[in-house]
Amino acid sequence: MTTPALRIAIDASCAMETPMTGVGYAALNLLRALCRSPHGFDLRLFGTPDRSTQNALDDLRPHFSTWYIRQNARQLKYFLWPSLNWPPIEWFCGGVDIAHNLFHQLPAARNARRIVTIHDLSFLFMPEVHTKHNVQKQTRLVRHGARHADAIVAVSEQCRHEIIDTLGVPEDRVYVVRNAVDHTEFAGALDTPRTESLKKQLGLTHEYLIHLGTLEPRKNIPQLLRAYNRLRAKIADCPQLLLVGKRGWLYSKPWLRVRR
Numbered sequence: 279m280t281t282p283a284l285r286i287a288i289d290a291s292c293a294m295e296t297p298m299t300g301v302g303y304a305a306l307n308l309l310r311a312l313c314r315s316p317h318g319f320d321l322r323l324f325g326t327p328d329r330s331t332q333n334a335l336d337d338l339r340p341h342f343s344t345w346y347i348r349q350n351a352r353q354l355k356y357f358l359w360p361s362l363n364w365p366p367i368e369w370f371c372g373g374v375d376i377a378h379n380l381f382h383q384l385p386a387a388r389n390a391r392r393i394v395t396i397h398d399l400s401f402l403f404m405p406e407v408h409t410k411h412n413v414q415k416q417t418r419l420v421r422h423g424a425r426h427a428d429a430i431v432a433v434s435e436q437c438r439h440e441i442i443d444t445l446g447v448p449e450d451r452v453y454v455v456r457n458a459v460d461h462t463e464f465a466g467a468l469d470t471p472r473t474e475s476l477k478k479q480l481g482l483t484h485e486y487l488i489h490l491g492t493l494e495p496r497k498n499i500p501q502l503l504r505a506y507n508r509l510r511a512k513i514a515d516c517p518q519l520l521l522v523g524k525r526g527w528l529y530s531k532p533w534l535r536v537r538r
Contacts, residue, residue: 288312291324307459308458323339326350346370382416384426402444408527484517494528503519
């Protein structure tokens with residue numbers, strides 16, 4: 279007798295943002311891995327993008343038996359799922375065994391086991407480097423998940439311990455699954471002419487270091503710059519430092535503080 283495929287509804291809204299953030303890339307690569315799984319899961323995709331119908335997940339569509347995307351419903355979901363556990367994800371994806379959200383919000387479900395991935399709790403430990411709105415929203419989401427999730431995925435051992443100690447989640451409900459990486463993105467040959475053109479455009483004359491991420495306080499750019507300045511004072515031929523990322527919240531203040 280054939281065992282029915284495990285039916286998994288995945289809320290991958292975090293992978294539908296433009297531009298995509300780090301958690302979005304991790305979610306995308308996890309979904310790619312699941313699509314290649316030999317276990318034959320019955321995957322159902324759920325998403326609430328803020329805008330645009332075109333997204334990085336489109337090429338995975340043939341691997342999902344259900345594909346439900348509701349544009350501009352994210353804020354409504356943020357309010358209804360933690361408050362009322364409604365509407366259940368089964369309304370959109372059909373009956374499922376597991377409902378999993380890949381970034382901090384526990385899905386509403388009628389019968390499915392519920393899982394949420396938590397990436398960090400920095401908004402609890404360092405609220406000063408987040409907007410007040412983000413602190414309130416993320417705190418509400420992770421505390422709801424801590425109370426009601428059947429299982430929580432942490433992306434590191436450190437994150438797991440923080441969830442257990444700070445949110446009071448029993449150890450046997452928190453599992454470490456590290457963020458997925460697509461190694462093929464690093465396997466191709468380097469486009470040397472394009473690299474040299476970019477280096478010339480950016481004024482990079484020799485070896486360099488790259489910080490890749492949104493330029494805002496929670497990334498602790500001032501501390502990076504202070505450390506880099508100490509490194510330059512000790513090493514005459516120190517590699518140049520390249521900061522790459524979109525301008526985030528309070529973009530200008532870290533630079534002003536470091537330059538004094």
